[in-house]
Amino acid sequence: MSYSTITSDKSKKTALKLCGFGGFLGLHYFYVGRVFMGLIYLCTLGLCGVGWLIDILVVALGAFRDNVKAPLRK
Known part of the structure; x- marks a missing residue:
């Protein structure tokens, strides 16, 4: 039996960039x-x-x- 983890289609790298440069505007939240x-x-x-x-x-x-509580992909 194999298990699979559901991951988001959103990228952790992109979210980190948006958070770093526009996080005070909530850009990373809008992205996900x-x-x-x-x-x-x-x-x-x-x-x-x-x-x-x-x-x-x-x-x-x-x-x-x-937004569906899935972890971001690497």
Whole structure:
């Protein structure tokens, strides 16, 4: 019996770039389809910068998920 892991069609590398350069605007959330969180980041400038810095670590460590909770592909 073999097991398969469902992964997103979104790239971790692209999400990390978007988070690094436009994370305070929520670009990485819009990229993975999490529009509501993207709007929150857009209105609060990345939760005053704190959420943005945390998200850089979360994306880099591979724990960031898309809108259906699937891990991003490498």
